[in-house]
Amino acid sequence: MFKRIINLMRQDWTNAVRDNILLYMMIAPLLLALGARFFLPSLNQNQYTFAVQSSLNSELVHRLDQIGKIELFDDANDVKERVLRSDDVPGLIIENNQPQIIMEGNEGDEAQVLQSVIEQALSGDVVAQYSLTQGESGARSLLKEYGAIIFILINTLLGSLVMAFNIIEDKESKAMRALGVSPLSMLELTIARGLFALVLSLIMVVSSTMILVGTQVNFGLLLMGFAFSIALPILTGYVIGGLADNQLKAIAILKFYFLIYLTLPIITVVIPQKSHIFFYWLPNYWMWHTFEQVFIGNLGGPGFLLSGIITFFSSLLLVVICYPFLRRQLKLR
Amino acid sequence: MKRFISMFMQDLILANRNGLILVTGILLIAMLALVLFLPKQLKIHNEMILDLSQGTILATYLNNQGVGEDVVFIEEQEFNQKLEKQPNKVGVIFSGDLENPVFAFLINSQIPMENINLLKASLDRAILDLRGESTATIPVRFLRGVMQTPPLNLKIIPIALVFEVVLLGFFFVSVMMFQEKQEATLRAYRVTPGGAWNYILSKNLLFIVLSIAYGLPLLLVGFGLSINYGLILLLVVMTASMMTLISLFIAVFFRNLSEWFFVGVAVLVINSLPSISYGIPSFSPAWMSWIPSYPAVFAVRDVLFNAATWVDVLPTIVLLLVLNGIGFLLAYLAIQRKLLKEG
Incomplete structure (x- = not known):
């Protein structure tokens, strides 16, 4: 089993190096994070x-x-x-x-x-007396913190897209058919492709966070938050890779998926807490909420640990629901 | 012409077979739901005010001004709890009385001093209003006449048009090209007399048609027949065409979707930045206006809400025309000299 997983990961690595994915995947998000690092303070000083x-x-x-x-x-x-x-x-x-x-x-x-x-x-008239007290976290720029959370969600998505594109490539090149008659099981494929996607996502998550907020964040909590979220990129990879037969369909699905995946959690920043109930069914809402507590603090609702656990189990539940359907789609054991 | 029509029909069939038209339809339904169900108004205040004065005069005044709940408080405990959960807001505590007003600001995030001073001037004014001493001494002139503020659900339509509808071509045309490379249909196309012109124009027309099919129902549901459709559709068509041409040009230099994707996302993110200026019009650094979607989104806004005419948006139309020309030239050269010459 382990040998098959390692072989598949090695194959994905070779594909990624051959197609320059690793190069682009590392450079593009990091350049964007660098750009955001310079851009966000100016927005903050608006x-x-x-x-x-x-x-x-x-x-x-x-x-x-x-x-x-x-x-x-x-x-x-x-x-x-x-x-x-x-x-x-x-x-x-x-x-x-x-x-x-x-x-x-x-x-x-x-x-x-x-x-x-x-x-x-x-008029220059002084009407009232004023005093100003800066809180403990007074020098914080919340935009940078929210920017870092957005980058975490995007980078996790990018990692899972590598998994999705690999599945689609296997479908298009008929390699998936060959894998179907090999001893490789769906579980092994999930572990191999999922691990590869997670490692890539993690590298980008850590480096973009370092670029955006430096060492001001608790990296232990950040890693825990990432660990709670691991089923979500696997779900994304499977939804896009499993449903799409080709790249065009993958992008079409991605366009709609992106709307739900990133736009909805971002909206929760500006809407009142009592309206958040409409988003409770989304694992990505809980993922956002988990990281919000890592970067900003508890702004209401369950604490870090509980929202992390909800993220993990809600996304795992969706993976379990999708699993038999995707196994049929991919024609694996 | 026959070749062009045949190529266009092929692209249309391919788009339909790959679910592109279905996804566009689903996206349209999602956008229509937003336009129909989004509240017409969403007041977001950057401050929370606690009135500890006798008789809570300021709180009563602000409530009468329609400032609303979750902004004005008279209970300290509730105020502190809410402020702690919203660190991006400025806490303002009012004490004393009208003759000796005292304000204390509590800040938990970075806020420019100018904005604090702006808040001070606004509070000073409120106190003068309460004392009955405020007078308007400086006249105001509105250069375009006083216009109504558009409701929030309609305000998102320019964003939807410029950052969603016209991007269909940017997203999908590259992938169509990669698929044609992979399925070797491009190799077959090279030996036909079709050429780069037909290739570019057919794909461009496909995404112009899709953009109109996506954007027009949004406009009809939002505005009925009360807007200048000729002008607004011209802006949509020109922006969609520009994005498709840019995407065609970029895609030539990549072998497959996996390679292109990250660069594509980077271009997409940069192109989407002017949406921030649209949401916060006071934020518009000079470099932002160099991004082509910046003049496009504001021209669309002006046509939809400020009754802008052809003359008003002419500079944007000329700019889009020039960018389309450059985009076509680049796409043509790349496709003619690289894509159709590759082995």
Whole structure:
């Protein structure tokens, strides 16, 4: 049994090296993680931009500078042109020696808020006393942490796609038919292909996390979270590799699968906790929830251990349900 | 022409046989469900406010403004519990009274000081409102007139069109090419008089047709007949064509799907970045506008919600035309000189 598993893994390794998969698989996600590392802080520092006519009193410009970024323009028409561009940038011009706020008109409810806030900032009046307390984790950028979780889900998916593509290649080259009459069982195929996918995923998960958040995360918990999630990439590999006869069908299935796999858990970040109940049936929701606790902390619902266990058993349950169907599809013992 | 039609029919049959049309149909149903069932409004506040003042005047004021539950609190314990579970929010504690208001901010994540100052100005204004001392002194001018804010369920349609519908070609055309390589149909095609022109145009037309079949029902369900369909479909067709041509060009340099996939995903992720600017319009670094989907998504938004005319979106149309020309040239050269010449 072990010899057959090792042989199949060796075969997958050879395919991966021959097709440069390993090279691309390592480079593409890591480059993306590097890109995200530089990109996410700028998103975190997002603030309002104001287009301002340079003849505005410098004291007023300074006051506006306290609540956002300033872009100075010599002419009022240039300010208007800037305001009319695609992004949301309000403007401030001088008309009849008086300041005038310029907006595009599509700001909705925000227009009134912006108007009053700009007026208040320009007045320079101090109305209330303010104090600021930074929590223990005050320097944290949550975007980086959420970015790392998204990368974990993507990298796990990429690993399982190698498994799916190998199955499809075997189908297309009729090698699967040969495997069907060999002593190789479905279980052995699952172990061999699954292990290969998991090792690849793990390498990418660890390296992308290192790139994005460095050593600020508890890698012990990260590895535990990954161990809880191992049945999910196997399920993904089987769903795509088992159902698709060729690459075109695989991509078609993947396009729909991706929507459920990644988009739904991401949505839970912005919707209220009480609505999360609609996602409880998804193992990937629990996987997201598990890693959310590794990177951010418990934001409600079951703790790390319990959500990890739910991830493991819910995805294992789906593997068990799909197993007989896929065995018939792959025509293995 | 006959060759082109025959090639197009072959591609259409291949797409249907491989479930591509079925999957597009399923995706369309999922998108339609989103448009129909997504709430029309979703208010997300970045702060949570606890009013510890006597008479909870600020809480009453904010509730009257429609700020809503889970934002304004008068119980400290509930406020602390909720804030702990939402570290991305700024906690604001109000104490004192209207004459001597005191605010304490609790922050658990990185927030620029400018945004804190913006919040201070907003709270100052609320206090002045409560005192009856606030006055609007600076006039506001709306350059396009005041427009209604689109409901959330319709607001996602430009995203669906530019980052989902028009990407059908990007995703599938490469895989079609790899399959043709693998099944040796490309080798057979090389000895026919079809040539690169027919090959590119047939595939491009297939995905333009699929994009329209995917996008048009979305638009009809979302907007009925109240929008400029000529203009919006032109934008969809040009963006879909551009993505298909780029994908054809890239795919020539890879042997199979496994090789292409990771590079394809990287291109896809970069192309999807402008969706962040669409969601947060105040975030638009200069480099973001260089990504072709950036002007496309905002042009679609302007046509759908801001009654933009041909003149308004002309720069985007010209840009897409130029990018289509470059894409076609690159795809033609790669297919003519490499794909159709390989042994």
